[in-house]
Amino acid sequence: MRRLLVGSIAVSALALAGTAHAEGECGSAAAGWNAPNGAVVFDRGPGPIRSVLDAIGEYRTHSMLSHGPGAGVSHATMSNPEQVSWPGVCTKPLNSFQLQYGYPGLEQINQGGIYMYMFGDGSGPEWTGWQQGDPAQAALIGDSIWYNHSYVSDISKHDSGQYLDRPVRNGARVNYSLFQYRDLQSAHQIPGEAVNNGMVCSTFMAYAHSYAGRGSVTPHLYSHEQIANASNSLYTGVYNECKESLGWFTNALLTIACPFYNVCGNAGHQVANCMSTNMCDTADDRYWKSVRDDPNATATSISPDRIGGWGVHPIDNTIWGPDYTHQLQWNSGGNVYGCWQ
Template sequence: MRRLLAGSVAVSALALAGNAQASGECGSTAAGWNAPNGAVVFDRGPGPIRDVLDAVGEYRTHSMLSHGPGAGVTHATMKNPDQTPWPTVCSTPVNSGQLRYGYPGLEQVNQGGIYMYMFGDGSGPDWTGWQQGDPTHAAIIGDSLWYNHPFVSDLSRGDSSQYVDRPVRNGYRVNYSLFQYRDLETAAQIPGDAANNGIVCSTFMAYAHSYAGRGEVTPHTYSHAQIANGSNSLYTGIYNECRSSLGWFQNAALTVACPFSNVCGNAGNQVANCMSANNCESSDGRHWKAVRDDPNATATSISPDRIGGWGVHPINNTVWGPDYTHQLQWNSGGNVYGCWL
């Protein structure tokens, strides 16, 4: 997601979910990717999630489950939250419900949909790759999610003639929840549960691993110093992206519309509050700063790097970890139209 806010005062701020896009919800790809069934596909894209992961010394920003070359994809992501209407935008810029319950969340799309997700804005991620590990065990993971897991079908918001399948957990659609980066709770377990009935890309991959009977993926605990750095980076990333996107509006429309409000600061506070304290409604920076300044505060989660067994993370924690990274290529046959939103 590249744009967090947009509208009358042109406030924008970007990519909470790794690589979700502001445009290009539907389209076609002339070829599908080469990732085998059950492989995990990684990428590194711009945005505040990257700011957070960079701050804790990690590289990959998004992870997806491939169901084979040119076939479907299961992953968790979210669209841009809407801007709140004037005058609320001055004090609470982001739609708090959409920020808390990220849509579409957990979804299954075809190659057209995932291509538009990754490249639909005309740029795309800085880096991509895939890992398979043991082919037999990886295929069991891919097949279990594709053939056995319950799901519902929603009409695409980009093209009402298309459907987007959404796997359900405990009978409900699974949202994208920023709080997963602070505490994954039992989201990676079976049946699993978490605040906001939420999940993120990498906790979903751990859930898929468990669902297929390949074992539980252990989480990682990040130190207080790391989460303090991550919190500061998240706030700064949102604030800076907001200001840079405003351009000349900074001294024109925004100043006129909200002369006594730091709208970009409020946006940064609101997103940081949501991730660190699961408080997505308030733009009062005291909430995330209380976590940042508490020497006993830590975070326990599963990141894309942990799924792949990179950095400080053990390679034997997942089926995929012992593998090296293969180049992601779009070279399987077929022209496929689809939507990710």
């Protein structure tokens, strides 16, 4: 969730979770993390997805499956969609295909890759932690996904000498799908399915829980008031991130190139449409606002807080929930180079 999309307008690709740079996609971790095999690692990072979760009263913004201290990591995430070329950038700023079918989606990477994912932009999350629960059951989850699940290998977009393993579902790579925040469908079940063959970080964790035979993680029903607040927060978050990232270009290049358009507003509408209706190819605000303004509209999903049993979510919904949160430390041996996309 943390590394997700937008503001990719005018001159550079700008992330919802902060500006992403190519040099931050690959690098080395001087040490590995201390999270045991099968533990879920959480963080809280910046960006409009955090605005959405804050709007519904939740705290954690990303969840990852650890395969042991200094070992691999399985998680679902999304990099920046590219901007479209002029004049399309004025009215529909983001590449709609990349917005709907987020890359890399579900992936398995090493400690160098996950370190660059979390800290490669020079800042990093404001909070991290992990939960394990029963060690034997947690290890079953970690081992099942790592050793038993089918996958394909893709070459890193930023280093041709590096490969990313991507678990497949229904015979295809698993995309990152924003619509999972509105309706996870049966992504958390076995065999299960969802539009865009998609997951997000926490619906993948629920899927891994079920895949290992640890039981089905029940989703949570979010009220209309919550999703209305979340919709407004998402639009505002994308708009503000875009404005802040563009800096002086807002009054220079964009003003010249698109003098009669609110480009950052259109980016916000496009992302809000994608999350609320799975319509990622339009910046017409009628679509997401029709959901926001429908008193019968709700959302059904699984969040990082639900995976960890925080807040209103029951602690016995996952094997991780009964555990307290342990401090994430980077103290295992080894210097590992890797990429996260």
